[in-house]
Amino acid sequence: MNVTVTVNGKAYTRDVEPRTLLVQFLREDLGLTGTHVGCDTSQCGACTVHLNGDAVKSCTVLAVQADGMSVTTIEGMGTPADLHPLQAGFWEKHGLQCGFCTPGMIMSAAELLKHNPDPSEEEIRHHLEGNYCRCTGYHNIVLAVRQAAGALRAAALAEQAADD
Amino acid sequence: MYPANFDYQKASSVAEALAVMAANPDVKVIAGGHSLLPAMKLRLAQPPALLDVWGIEELKGIRREGDWFVVGAMTTHADVLRSELPLFPEVAYEVGDPMVRNRGTIGGSLAHADPSADYPAAALALGAEFVIRGPEGERTVPAGEMFLGMFESAVQPGELLTHVRIPATVQASAYEKFKHPASHYAIVGVAVIRDANGQIRAAYTGAGEKAERLHRLEERLNSGQPVGTGLVESATLLGDRFASPEYRAHLVDVLAERAAARV
Ligand SMILES: Cc1cc2nc3c(=O)[nH]c(=O)nc-3n(C[C@H](O)[C@H](O)[C@H](O)COP(=O)(O)OP(=O)(O)OC[C@H]3O[C@@H](n4cnc5c(N)ncnc54)[C@H](O)[C@@H]3O)c2cc1C
Ligand code: FES
Numbered sequence A: 001m002n003v004t005v006t007v008n009g010k011a012y013t014r015d016v017e018p019r020t021l022l023v024q025f026l027r028e029d030l031g032l033t034g035t036h037v038g039c040d041t042s043q044c045g046a047c048t049v050h051l052n053g054d055a056v057k058s059c060t061v062l063a064v065q066a067d068g069m070s071v072t073t074i075e076g077m078g079t080p081a082d083l084h085p086l087q088a089g090f091w092e093k094h095g096l097q098c099g100f101c102t103p104g105m106i107m108s109a110a111e112l113l114k115h116n117p118d119p120s121e122e123e124i125r126h127h128l129e130g131n132y133c134r135c136t137g138y139h140n141i142v143l144a145v146r147q148a149a150g151a152l153r154a155a156a157l158a159e160q161a162a163d164d
Numbered sequence B: 001m002y003p004a005n006f007d008y009q010k011a012s013s014v015a016e017a018l019a020v021m022a023a024n025p026d027v028k029v030i031a032g033g034h035s036l037l038p039a040m041k042l043r044l045a046q047p048p049a050l051l052d053v054w055g056i057e058e059l060k061g062i063r064r065e066g067d068w069f070v071v072g073a074m075t076t077h078a079d080v081l082r083s084e085l086p087l088f089p090e091v092a093y094e095v096g097d098p099m100v101r102n103r104g105t106i107g108g109s110l111a112h113a114d115p116s117a118d119y120p121a122a123a124l125a126l127g128a129e130f131v132i133r134g135p136e137g138e139r140t141v142p143a144g145e146m147f148l149g150m151f152e153s154a155v156q157p158g159e160l161l162t163h164v165r166i167p168a169t170v171q172a173s174a175y176e177k178f179k180h181p182a183s184h185y186a187i188v189g190v191a192v193i194r195d196a197n198g199q200i201r202a203a204y205t206g207a208g209e210k211a212e213r214l215h216r217l218e219e220r221l222n223s224g225q226p227v228g229t230g231l232v233e234s235a236t237l238l239g240d241r242f243a244s245p246e247y248r249a250h251l252v253d254v255l256a257e258r259a260a261a262r263v
């Protein structure tokens, strides 16, 4: 079946089997290997991407279900020269060790900050319940998200001041 | 990791979906896919054909009809969470995690009748109704006749659950859940509501083969007695490596006490 998915702003059309998972489409058909697969049971969240703006587990969506939709992956968040505030936060607060869970953590946290620019520690922990980290113990991940939230709020204020 | 192969098509209306199902009895409906795809990835399910009903607009959203809310089956858990419905938003907040809630649907969960799902307890306690359409037309099933057994609801092959009707006015409601730490499903969940006339209704999920009303709790609270213990017989409950039947019975008592304190 032919599917067309807009990924990080660029439209891609590929011929896929209906059983192709969105994560396989991203990794194997498009070569975007930043999105990880950490489990077989739809639990770990390493595969989290945004589908039409909502965080989803790309291992539990079929590529054919995403036909005509737009996807943002970790590759669409920032570049090494211009990190997204969440990427910078994870770096500065040491929010990762092996880094396997990090792309999913960042995509999931990005959705939280979109709806809640100043989340409490408890809200961050509840929101990240579907993202498992086997290394960090989550403490520095929470700090990284709080730092990014602060940076994004400061950027929004600066933008507002520039507009006035 | 890969599901077995299958044919796939999308339906854009209920009429079209019913026609496809009538023409091909092997076709399996896929809504949010968050129960079905995990089962297919583990090859616990291998449907030869999927019919995607996610995009059917007439099955989305929540509207008020007099004393009832009418909820489209394809309304996601995330939309339930942000809604004005009684009790259901609190329950939706406990379903899975944000990614699960962005894809999974209220209709998919209730049609699937997973014994560990959260909504069935809320549906039983509130006295929800289920609008089901099939080749013979439309019927409405009360909550008490919806959950028939493990993964068995009143929705028959060839039928589509189209809407869930939820009473709009209750005086108070609460849901208390003891969740599995990895899957987040309910090991036990208890819903208690005080209806528009001040009467208590309650139900539990997770503990047995299907969600059930908590009649003993209702009788005690409606006659002014304390919650007490022994609300369900452990012999009627499930046991597995996560929780024995005795422990589940104990959890029903504890969660009922907590929920009752809030209504
Ligand atoms: C990691 C994870 C954690 C989860 N945690 C929880 C939890 O804590 N609590 C909880 O309650 N659930 C939990 N779930 C399940 C989740 O809520 C599912 O979304 C829900 O059970 C099924 O809804 P769906 O729309 O995804 O249905 P699907 O998976 O698409 O369908 C499920 C079944 O119902 C049938 N079906 C679907 N819609 C209809 C319809 N309208 N008419 C007739 N038949 C239909 C399908 O044919 C299929 O057999 C979890 C899932 C995952 C992956
Ligand atoms: S790979 Fe683990 S949830 Fe998707």
Ligand code: FES
Binding pocket: A095, A096, A097, A098, A099, A100, A101, A102, A132, A133, A134, A135, A136
């Ligand atoms: S940093 Fe290793 S799993 Fe999270």
